[in-house]
Amino acid sequence: MKLILHHFRKDVRSLRWILGLWLLVVLTQTVITVLAVQPSYQVAGVAEMIGPSAIWYVVNGAIWTAVIVYLIQSEPVTGATSFWLTRPIPPLISVVSKLIFIFGLVILPSLIPRTMDLLLFGVPSHDVCNAALAIIYGELMGALCVVWLATYTRNMAQFWGVIGFLCVLFIAYSLTLAFSRSSMIPSVAKSTPGLWVSRFEIATCVFFGGLVVSLVIQYWLRTIQRAFLLGVGSILLSIACLFWWPFVLPQMGIDHPVAYSPSATPIRLAYQLDMTKPFIWTTTQLFNESNQSARIPLLAPPASGDGIPLISSIITSFQPNGNTTYIGLQRALESFNYFTPDRLDWLSQLQQDNPGLMIEGDTIPANEPVPAFMLTPELTGKLKDQTGTLDISIAGDVLSLQKRAEIPLTGTGFARIPSGLVRLIAVQSDKSGMDLTVEEVGYRDMLKWKALPTVYLLVDSRNRIGIIPRKTVIKSQSNQLSGDTLSRMSAFLSLEVRATDLSDNIRANFEGNGANGLVLYVYEATSKGPFESEIKVPDYTFHPGER
Amino acid sequence: MSQPAIYAEHLSKHFRSNEALKDMSFSVPTGSIYGLLGPNGAGKTTTIKILMNLLTANSGRAEVLGYPSHKLNWRGFRKIGYVSENQILPEEMSVTELLAYLKPFYPNWDAKLCGELLAQLDLPADRKLKNLSRGMKMKAALLSSLVFRPELLVLDEPFSGLDPVVREDFTRGLLGSVVDSNGTVFMSSQDVEEVERLCDWIGIMKPGHLLISEPLDQLLRRFRRIEITLASGETPKIDWGQDIVQAERSGTTVNLVHQQFAGAATLKELQERFPHASTTEDFPMTLREIYLAVARVRTT
Numbered sequence: 111m112k113l114i115l116h117h118f119r120k121d122v123r124s125l126r127w128i129l130g131l132w133l134l135v136v137l138t139q140t141v142i143t144v145l146a147v148q149p150s151y152q153v154a155g156v157a158e159m160i161g162p163s164a165i166w167y168v169v170n171g172a173i174w175t176a177v178i179v180y181l182i183q184s185e186p187v188t189g190a191t192s193f194w195l196t197r198p199i200p201p202l203i204s205v206v207s208k209l210i211f212i213f214g215l216v217i218l219p220s221l222i223p224r225t226m227d228l229l230l231f232g233v234p235s236h237d238v239c240n241a242a243l244a245i246i247y248g249e250l251m252g253a254l255c256v257v258w259l260a261t262y263t264r265n266m267a268q269f270w271g272v273i274g275f276l277c278v279l280f281i282a283y284s285l286t287l288a289f290s291r292s293s294m295i296p297s298v299a300k301s302t303p304g305l306w307v308s309r310f311e312i313a314t315c316v317f318f319g320g321l322v323v324s325l326v327i328q329y330w331l332r333t334i335q336r337a338f339l340l341g342v343g344s345i346l347l348s349i350a351c352l353f354w355w356p357f358v359l360p361q362m363g364i365d366h367p368v369a370y371s372p373s374a375t376p377i378r379l380a381y382q383l384d385m386t387k388p389f390i391w392t393t394t395q396l397f398n399e400s401n402q403s404a405r406i407p408l409l410a411p412p413a414s415g416d417g418i419p420l421i422s423s424i425i426t427s428f429q430p431n432g433n434t435t436y437i438g439l440q441r442a443l444e445s446f447n448y449f450t451p452d453r454l455d456w457l458s459q460l461q462q463d464n465p466g467l468m469i470e471g472d473t474i475p476a477n478e479p480v481p482a483f484m485l486t487p488e489l490t491g492k493l494k495d496q497t498g499t500l501d502i503s504i505a506g507d508v509l510s511l512q513k514r515a516e517i518p519l520t521g522t523g524f525a526r527i528p529s530g531l532v533r534l535i536a537v538q539s540d541k542s543g544m545d546l547t548v549e550e551v552g553y554r555d556m557l558k559w560k561a562l563p564t565v566y567l568l569v570d571s572r573n574r575i576g577i578i579p580r581k582t583v584i585k586s587q588s589n590q591l592s593g594d595t596l597s598r599m600s601a602f603l604s605l606e607v608r609a610t611d612l613s614d615n616i617r618a619n620f621e622g623n624g625a626n627g628l629v630l631y632v633y634e635a636t637s638k639g640p641f642e643s644e645i646k647v648p649d650y651t652f653h654p655g656e657r
Numbered sequence: 658m659s660q661p662a663i664y665a666e667h668l669s670k671h672f673r674s675n676e677a678l679k680d681m682s683f684s685v686p687t688g689s690i691y692g693l694l695g696p697n698g699a700g701k702t703t704t705i706k707i708l709m710n711l712l713t714a715n716s717g718r719a720e721v722l723g724y725p726s727h728k729l730n731w732r733g734f735r736k737i738g739y740v741s742e743n744q745i746l747p748e749e750m751s752v753t754e755l756l757a758y759l760k761p762f763y764p765n766w767d768a769k770l771c772g773e774l775l776a777q778l779d780l781p782a783d784r785k786l787k788n789l790s791r792g793m794k795m796k797a798a799l800l801s802s803l804v805f806r807p808e809l810l811v812l813d814e815p816f817s818g819l820d821p822v823v824r825e826d827f828t829r830g831l832l833g834s835v836v837d838s839n840g841t842v843f844m845s846s847q848d849v850e851e852v853e854r855l856c857d858w859i860g861i862m863k864p865g866h867l868l869i870s871e872p873l874d875q876l877l878r879r880f881r882r883i884e885i886t887l888a889s890g891e892t893p894k895i896d897w898g899q900d901i902v903q904a905e906r907s908g909t910t911v912n913l914v915h916q917q918f919a920g921a922a923t924l925k926e927l928q929e930r931f932p933h934a935s936t937t938e939d940f941p942m943t944l945r946e947i948y949l950a951v952a953r954v955r956t957t
Contacts, residue, residue: 113761120758124749184747192711193746193798196739198731198762 117199117207122215125180129215132177135170139223170220175256177216179269181208182260212257217249660723662687662809662841663708668717670703676865677703681717683860683870687808690842692852692873694948695862701845702741704862705813708843709739722809735763738802740795741813748787752780752797756804763805770834771804778826792823799827803834810835812844816851828855853944861951868951873944880947881918881939885911888933903950914942914950 122129224245225238263269663685670678678700685691695701706712708721710729719726724733747755752775760766775782778796786794795815802810810831816824828851835842846852852859859876861869869876887909903914911931915923918939928937942950 116758116761120754123754124747184749192706192709192739192741193744195711196709196734196737197759198733198735200731 113200113203114207114210117203118210121181121184121207121211124184125177128173128177128180132173132216133219135173136219136222139170140226142223144226174216174220176266178212178253178256179260179263179266181211182257183263183265183269208257212253213250217246217253220249221245659687661685661720662689663691663719663721663843665704665708665719665726666717668704668707668714668719670700670707670712670714678707678714679865681865681867683867685841685843685858687841688839689858689872690856691844691858691860692856693843693845693860693862694847694849694852694944695845695860696847696864696952699862699864700866701862702813705741705811705843705845709737709811731762735765735805736808738805738807738810739813740798740802740811740815742815742817744798746786746794746798749785751783751785752789752800753782755786755797755801759801765805767804767806770806771800774800774803774834777829792819792827795819796823796827799831803831806838806840807835808840810840810842810844812842812846814845814847816846816848824851831855849945849948859944861948863952876947877941877944879916879918880942880950881915881923882942882946883913883915883918883924883927883937883939885913885927885931885934885938886936887911887931888935903953914946915939916951 221242225242229235229238259272260269263272661684663683665684666682668678668681669676681700681704693701693704703712707714708719708726708729710726713727721729722733722736724730729737750758756771760768778800780793780796780800781789786797789797799812799815812831815827815831819827831842834840842855844852844856853873857873859869859871859873860867900915900917901913902916903912905912913927917923924937924939928934931937
């Protein structure tokens, strides 16, 4: 123990500057959290994620990584510098002291602002504990990756070089995947590396695959036997990473694995890029400015089932004179900005012809014409004076009902949804006029909207979270729902939606309207299509000149 | 007879198609100062790395202080000091910090000796290693490897690139501690004079092979340069045999390097070979001359 502490003190001394910087970052983050200047939950679209919040996390992550890399490279645990390898320092002492360093001075401090964030915004303490465990687990996994990679690189530059090399592998993988699915995806996606990378876990697998390659390449630093053992370890760990998310955490009793963790940002990003939806409808429209009408025949959905489709993405591309031009990829939420009441009613007709089809996007105002497709200014500009093919692809999930839970408004009953995180996607009822406030249990933001006592919840097929722009969810939903309009709302909800969490005011509203409580429908994204036959698609007339 | 400090038997090591060591066997007696000489690429560093468990031999075995070299671990390194030419030191540490850090790991750490060597080597104790010159770094590495009075000190090209003053400090520190405490020193070098001055056992390598491994005095005794003056016009054709490693003729003078010189008996034998020689004289050789003679002959 004395030697471990001795070793630990030496590491602290030698890394005091970078460690000080790291702790300063943590302190700043804590202060920001306390002052609520920088919400740690930046559940946002890509554009927002590239903003200050994302930069903050990049800086945070870079320093976090640098501390560990310096720690390991200053004296590799299994490393290559002969000075340390020929000293009588028992590996156990070195390993334990460095683990203490990583855990005590890197991971635990990073936990402070996050847990404070949760506590300050009313997350129940047991949820905070669960979240803390999940964060620690995730960070330990990440730290382990860094330790291994740092062990087999000699300096910081080489470390980041290998990271770059792995990124190249990642992109190569993305492209390979894109082309391997070329029959399913439009040309636009093929020209956009990374769009079709759907699973963070696979990325992790590629990461470790790259690590194995780098270990083998560098085997002469030690011996081939050790490199082989570490390579096998990498493979095993990558397999573990592939499965840890859906299986390991629930077995640990952790229900809210990533919900509370800002460190989930990469996962969110990966999910946001997840375009491998169960169905993809693709249409090719010959565009000719002189002939400004066209027809969009959507392809049939892939399979039958009892779910409902949820459109999440609309991709457009234009091929002037046979040359593919990437025009835009928008998630439905963003694409819906381009649907306005004075445009053609294609989308609305699609919805009307296919009852149960939910379109993920902004709220459609009551008593207004249904939205229609409109080109973005960028698209319009590119199409002007052009002749070519316009591709429109619609991608989405198919939802199937997994659980129906009734939540009475009185008493202490509550429904426990068997998932760590749910996504509230729709509010629907045959009654209207009730005000309902649904609180995100344990979250800072309260969702307030005039809603109806039936709530649809979506659980991602892998129990992962979705990415919903907050502004859409919070700001624009109020007082816009009506009883006969299929609408959707998005928010993160805790597992437990307790009726007792509803305010007295809301409860009174419900009771005043004769409602007894909420009914939650939990849907899970499945690969089964919703229709027995071809989906009905209205004719589509395209007027590129209109705005 | 005590156990040798280092014992190697049929060591071989190859890096892909390049054979760095071929069937190398030698032993280093306890208490000796063994100098391993050889040209660049001879395999000196590879040998040392195998002994220090920094590399694994493809075949053969070696023991260091009784430990199989491939199992040499932190326990063994309590008694072994290792300094190499291009060793990467913990640059962010000062000399004092380095010594303070290492101290608890060595049961035989001699604080008094540490102070003495620090003064003797004239090291700036509070300066970071990254701010020290190459020679100073070498001295710091040596200091950190001497103060626990190692039973075995392994030095890989310790004198390479050092100026004479630093070199003198270095060797004084070396001799003053390890030798006095009856430790064993195993060093590789290309500096023949320094090795001759410090070592009492010599190994000479050519790429991949160990040609000679024996005590220095024995080596100096058995190698002799012999000068034979021939009668004018004599052109003898002689089978030199295994004992003559080098022979040059210049006019009427023949210079031989004899590797099994046995005094009068050898001279008598040569006189029988050169019956018309007017004089036959033997001269002692320096280690440099022996090294060059061996290296030239055996590598051509």
